[in-house]
Amino acid sequence: MQVQPYLFFEGRAEEALNFYKKVLGAKNEMVMKYKDMPDPQPGSIPPGGENKVMHMNFEVGDSTIMGSDGHCSGSTKFEGFSLTYNCKDEADAQRVFKALSDGGQVRMPLTKTFFSPAFGMLADKFGLGWMVIVPQAM
Numbered sequence: 042m043q044v045q046p047y048l049f050f051e052g053r054a055e056e057a058l059n060f061y062k063k064v065l066g067a068k069n070e071m072v073m074k075y076k077d078m079p080d081p082q083p084g085s086i087p088p089g090g091e092n093k094v095m096h097m098n099f100e101v102g103d104s105t106i107m108g109s110d111g112h113c114s115g116s117t118k119f120e121g122f123s124l125t126y127n128c129k130d131e132a133d134a135q136r137v138f139k140a141l142s143d144g145g146q147v148r149m150p151l152t153k154t155f156f157s158p159a160f161g162m163l164a165d166k167f168g169l170g171w172m173v174i175v176p177q178a179m
Contacts, residue, residue, distance in 0.1 A: 045104075046124065049111035050167060054094035057108070057167050064140040065101050065126070072097040075110075087113040101126075123162065123170030131175055134159040138173045141165050 050057045061067040075081070076091040087093065093110035100106075106124075126141075128134040138151045144166030151161030151173060159175040 043105070046106055046122075048106065048108040048119070048169065049117065050094075050108055051111050051117045052090075052093060052113040052115050053117070053167055054097060054108050054110045057169075058094075058097060058099055060166070061099065061101065061106075065137070067106075068100045070098045070100060070105070087111075089113070117168045119164075119167075119169045123172050125172045125174060128159070128173060128175045131159045134161075134173050134175050138163065141171050141173065 048057075055072070058067065058069060058072070062069065072094055073096045074091070075086040075093055075095045078085065078095055087110070090110065090113040093113050094108070096107070096109055098105055098107040126137055128137055134151060138161050142163040142165070145168075146164045147161070148164060148170070149160075149162040151159055154160045157174050157177050160173070162170065162172050164170050
């Protein structure tokens with residue numbers, strides 16, 4: 042059994058997918074646009090959203106992330122959670138942290154902590170929270 046996040050990018054899903062491909066090496070599994078929906082019911086496609094993402098899923102490492110453009114409101118609200126990206130070493134953490142925070146907001150700079158040689162928190166340019174960490178060697 043797996044628990045997988047489903048993220049609503051409110052009109053920026055395709056942009057987010059391309060960003061995560063570039064920054065994290067995400068691999069696209071599937072993207073379905075609203076216009077490709079079989080037998081759409083009235084009101085099931087957001088106004089002007091025919092070319093927006095109805096559903097997508099992509100892989101980052103061994104994890105699958107799903108998402109959509111949702112209602113295409115243009116305003117995302119990722120609150121109460123963050124995604125964690127485990128890095129292989131400090132150089133990888135610095136690269137990923139810098140790339141994810143580009144256009145976003147650093148919440149805690151990448152630094153050595155009592156539990157990790159490199160840990161930091163940020164919100165990317167879509168407002169999605171990330172914790173970048175190098176797991177402590179046991």
